[in-house]
Amino acid sequence: MGRLSVRIIGFVLMAWSVAASALPGSAHAKPEKPLLAYAARIAGDEARTRIVIDFEERPEFSVHYVGSPERVIVDLPATAFGFPQEDLGARGLFSDIRFGAMDETSARIVLTAERPVQLSLAEVQEGENGEFRLVLDAEMATPEVFARLVSQQTWDEEARPDTSRSVSPADDGTFIVAIDAGHGGIDTGAIGAATKTPEKEITLAFARALAERLGKQPGVEVFLTRENDRFLSLSERVTLARQAKADLFLSLHADTLSQKDIRGATVYTLSDRASDRMAENLAARENLSDQLAGVRLKDEPPEVADILLDLTRRETQTFSIALAENVLKSFEGQIGLINNAHRYAGFQVLRAPDIPSVLLELGFLSNPEDEKLLADEDWRIKVSGLLTDAVLRYRERTVANGG
Template sequence: MKAGAATADGGGRRRFFTRIGCALFLLVGFGATLPLSSAGAAPQPPLLAFSARVAGDEARTRIVIDFEKKPEFSVHYVAAPERVIVDLPATAFGFPAEDLSARGLFKDIRYGTMGESSARIVLTAKRPVKLSIAEVQSNDNGSYRLVLDAEMASKEVFADLVKTQNWATSAAATPDPLAMAEKDNVFTVAVDAGHGGIDAGATGAGTKTPEKTITLAFAKTLAERLNKVEGIKAFLTRDDDTFLSLSERVTLARQGHADLFVSLHADTLGQKDIRGATVYTLSDKASDRMAENLATRENLSDELAGYTLQSGPPEVADILLDLTRRETQAFSIALASNVVESFEGQIGLINNPHRYAGFQVLRAPDIPSVLLELGFLSNAEDEKLLLDESWRSKVIDRMVDAIRRYRDRAMANGG
């Protein structure tokens, strides 16, 4: 196998050694792709895998391998360490090894011949994972591509995948995260406390209170209040001082089948006289210089914590996704308008309180999303309010009102 050999636990390991023998295992371990032959009938010519690519981050990663002919494949999960095993017919891997180098969710990717009639790809993960998509798609030129979309999963989810799979058949992929979840009567809100862990965010000019502490306090209270509203369920992307990458926040919202995503922040500005709340929605073109600068700083969160995004998160580039994005953006703007309406006259707002910019944390294509700047820690008056529990309660009341009205309108329109 390329970059080493792979085994499977339990019965998988026994089958592995039975099929190729210990000597072959050692040879494969040196990185050679070894086509084998026997004295019997001539084996079928191997499939040709002629190109490969990996994209994504530590929340979602896509692997695509192009084949001359349509490949049959099976997928299984192996624990200790967490691995995804992809078994293929005899395959000649005709692309440079660096094209399938590990990144994103995976710390090691190995592949190679298993015998006369089979080959294997072993994806060793940095954390528990699951495949949301595992399918063969046709290319325009008559070739085919194997598409594997992996996303982070809990230890419990991965353990269940290992436990319930049948090695005689392929493990089924979990549902496509872009597929619509089954409708129910519960309106779900993902409440995201900005920053956390090594990423403290902004710092109060007077008290030196970190932004991550303020956003978490607001998020906990907002989720608690929303959960008291009949028909609404809220959950937190983080409930303690933990770092989450921007992509992890979005993935957690999607895995929780959120109908709304609200990210809470309290930034600083060079102009200390500017104060008040601001609601942001996503746009590739910023509404103004202040929004552009703020989005740039917020998008640096991953780099500050040592996360380097090697490639953008995997997405399905088709017209359906584009239409989903447009519809989602319209809902996001409606939510922002509701927040502004609820705040007006009761909570201080900056001029032009609904603004937009390219915030990475708002890029879920299927979840209406807003980023709420509660106020600015660079302003002494705003800082006092941000640390005042009674003011926090008032802001939360207004947010609950905005979300409830948005939910009611969405339900009335069949959303």
């Protein structure tokens, strides 16, 4: 008997078997048609990672957290995974990703994390052509938050992800300001021309002084992205501010320039196009912080990378500009400013979509006069007071305008 005949007979027998199982009184119940997951993509870093899986039909799902090691488990009904394994390869927050059938009625995705995580978003979104996307946004969490997620869940009923933030900010109208001391740890930043003082020490000292002054104001709460000499990636800084539900984000720096005669403070806001060559070069140097510290960089698929970058909404950018203008108004006539003191460029650390953000160059460590001021405690106290006035004025006007 030829191979073709054998295949035909096999196909007939298989078809007969399927038809027989569907007849009344059949010994086997007809299994439900599995969902088809036909595409997947993942992008992210050590602070935030997004997973998107495309389905032909709407999937029901549940989420659980498991420790030792930290894992996120996503349970699905019977699902056929019709995309290559490498399309959902481990990256970002996850060191291992596995998926497949559990039995005839269920499937599971197991996400093993590099560090404690939580899902800030887990939902099914309907596409324009009737397809459905399961979107999972994971972000770093503290060990305490992850332990709470594990202890508070139950496996006896369908679980939905806890999307609360890692920090529990006040919900009584308190105005929260995130102060970000630039650089830290292995990333020293610029080095003082005369004293060889690293930028990371200047920014941390100033962040502490500003936090002390701002924290004394009624209705204001201060959050420091780092309180000691440790490295934080740019994404971690933004994520920490968002988890704290900050109303403002102030990133502090003190750079160097080849032109040693340039001195004074500068306020930067975000823009995809730099205001000038100096702003462009400064943004390029600051955005290299992750690479200098050995953070793994990846070429993201444009669609997912755009989602992760969360390009600043126009309204938020308007508030950022208003914040910058308030800072400059406080500084004018009190401390030195460079020409065109409000500039803009593509700073990664300013890309929070929902937090008005500015990057403040306090001065230049390449200039001897600026370097002396940056190390002076009295000057820090003075500038902290001016910045506090700017923040309070911004808050008053924003609240008055319904912001």
